Amino acid sequence: MTSIPNHDSHSQAGLQATTPAQKRALSHANTIKLLFAQVLQDAQPADRVLANYFREHKKHGSKDRRVIRETLFGLFRWWGWLQKLGAWQQSGHWFAMLSGCALLEAHPWRDIRDAWQGFSGLDTFPVDIGRSLAEQQALMAAMAPEQTFTAGELVPAWFWRVCPLEGEQQTRLIEALCSRPPIWARAQKIGVDEALTELKEAALAARASEYFDDAINLGHKSMNLNELALYKAGKLEIQDLASQVIGRVCAPAPNELWWDACSGAGGKSLQLRSLMLQKAAGRQSQGSIVASDIRTKALEELGKRALRAGFEGISLARWQSDELPVPLAHFDGVLVDAPCSCTGTWRRNPDMRWLDGPDSVMDKTGLQLDILSRSSRAVKPGGILVYATCSLAPAENQDVVSKFLALHDEFELQTLQHPFTGESTQMLTVWPFEANSDGMFVARMQKRF
Numbered sequence: 001m002t003s004i005p006n007h008d009s010h011s012q013a014g015l016q017a018t019t020p021a022q023k024r025a026l027s028h029a030n031t032i033k034l035l036f037a038q039v040l041q042d043a044q045p046a047d048r049v050l051a052n053y054f055r056e057h058k059k060h061g062s063k064d065r066r067v068i069r070e071t072l073f074g075l076f077r078w079w080g081w082l083q084k085l086g087a088w089q090q091s092g093h094w095f096a097m098l099s100g101c102a103l104l105e106a107h108p109w110r111d112i113r114d115a116w117q118g119f120s121g122l123d124t125f126p127v128d129i130g131r132s133l134a135e136q137q138a139l140m141a142a143m144a145p146e147q148t149f150t151a152g153e154l155v156p157a158w159f160w161r162v163c164p165l166e167g168e169q170q171t172r173l174i175e176a177l178c179s180r181p182p183i184w185a186r187a188q189k190i191g192v193d194e195a196l197t198e199l200k201e202a203a204l205a206a207r208a209s210e211y212f213d214d215a216i217n218l219g220h221k222s223m224n225l226n227e228l229a230l231y232k233a234g235k236l237e238i239q240d241l242a243s244q245v246i247g248r249v250c251a252p253a254p255n256e257l258w259w260d261a262c263s264g265a266g267g268k269s270l271q272l273r274s275l276m277l278q279k280a281a282g283r284q285s286q287g288s289i290v291a292s293d294i295r296t297k298a299l300e301e302l303g304k305r306a307l308r309a310g311f312e313g314i315s316l317a318r319w320q321s322d323e324l325p326v327p328l329a330h331f332d333g334v335l336v337d338a339p340c341s342c343t344g345t346w347r348r349n350p351d352m353r354w355l356d357g358p359d360s361v362m363d364k365t366g367l368q369l370d371i372l373s374r375s376s377r378a379v380k381p382g383g384i385l386v387y388a389t390c391s392l393a394p395a396e397n398q399d400v401v402s403k404f405l406a407l408h409d410e411f412e413l414q415t416l417q418h419p420f421t422g423e424s425t426q427m428l429t430v431w432p433f434e435a436n437s438d439g440m441f442v443a444r445m446q447k448r449f
């Protein structure tokens with residue numbers, strides 16, 4: 001890239017920041033660069049790096065925090081293109097990346113963006129671009145005419161090898177990955193209308209979902225949940241819409257006994273219990289859920305969430321060894337929400353696209369099959385086994401289920417109806433572009449009597 005001058009590589013020495021906007025732009029550029037380096041060089045997830053930074057630096061007001069947070073995430077969202085502007089360590093390139101990011105993301109802090117553009121030394125480039133990928137591509141071409149920019153390279157090349165999408169599906173996935181999904185929540189022990197009224201009173205632009213009668217779209221604005229009465233009362237849980245599909249596929253009846261074998265902090269255990277209570281419709285629900293995980297801390301968090309919701313009927317059984325922490329052939333349903341590459345959550349964590357490699361997809365397939373096989377022993381005859389991941393790669397999804405079925409002919413796949421597209425399938429992938437969510441995979445099997 002010849003048109004971007006190389007300023008001093010680590011500081012912005014020599015730059016004249018005279019206006020308040022330029023001073024803030026310079027200060028933010030330094031902060032974001034430090035955080036960016038921590039993520040990319042030390043391979044630390046961006047959300048953790050940001051949380052640590054804001055905990056230690058209380059001086060930033062809410063607007064500053066927003067500029068820093070959204071620019072950092074934006075840089076990773078568009079990194080496939082922005083990295084072609086040159087070495088980010090060099091200050092001219094860095095400012096070009098920051099201003100390019102602000103334009104691609106249509107960030108509203110124009111004064112800061114203009115200051116970054118001025119510091120980059122780039123000639124004026126179009127600022128009023130549209131939101132389509134083609135217009136965004138044209139902006140990049142104007143910034144770096146000697147480079148080519150293709151949509152496919154917004155995602156690392158290895159991803160298309162493990163998730164071979166083509167044509168329109170590939171384009172739709174890229175478009176989804178280049179935007180943030182809204183915050184999805186689930187109302188529990190309260191009707192959605194009542195929950196929406198309370199959320200509106202708290203000045204939140206919440207909307208009901210068109211798909212599930214307890215799902216709520218909370219929009220994009222970050223919020224302090226601990227200040228929200230509904231959340232403190234255990235009537236609102238944050239859970240992505242794709243994740244909510246899993247509980248709906250389990251569809252537990254009010255009096256059933258379920259085991260959530262990889263419960264983590266219990267997003268799905270809580271949903272299963274809530275669905276049981278909804279179905280009981282005021283009558284008693286004798287059903288219960290045993291939640292297991294190898295992480296004690298996650299189970300402790302689950303315990304707190306269940307308490308906040310006032311949910312009886314959820315018990316914890318830590319998974320400490322190869323032995324099952326629950327009785328054999330005992331459960332009406334077993335959910336295995338297996339550890340995976342989490343490629344389905346790349347919309348929320350765009351940094352993971354550039355931190356992970358193909359190993360992140362291939363190195364857990366043996367573990368997934370092992371957890372699924374061992375957990376399946378807890379299903380009683382006629383019971384249900386649900387396998388789920390938040391991966392988009394067939395190696396972690398369809399291939400694991402097929403291998404499991406080849407080894408366990410006592411199980412057979414059931415047909416599912418995709419809740420967003422209506423399509424009938426036996427292996428359901430929820431794509432992020434279908435209902436503005438993350439991505440998930442799920443298959444439901446029944447153990448023969």
Ligand SMILES: C[S@@+](CC[C@H](N)C(=O)[O-])C[C@H]1O[C@@H](n2cnc3c(N)ncnc32)[C@H](O)[C@@H]1O
Pocket residue numbers: 261262263264265266267268269292293294295298319337338339340371390
């Ligand atoms: C995808 S996460 C589960 C998310 C959780 N179900 C939820 O809805 O929030 C996978 C979980 O599997 C757990 N895990 C990893 N290895 C495991 C193993 N060998 N046995 C059981 N759980 C395991 C991880 O600790 C992690 O919490």
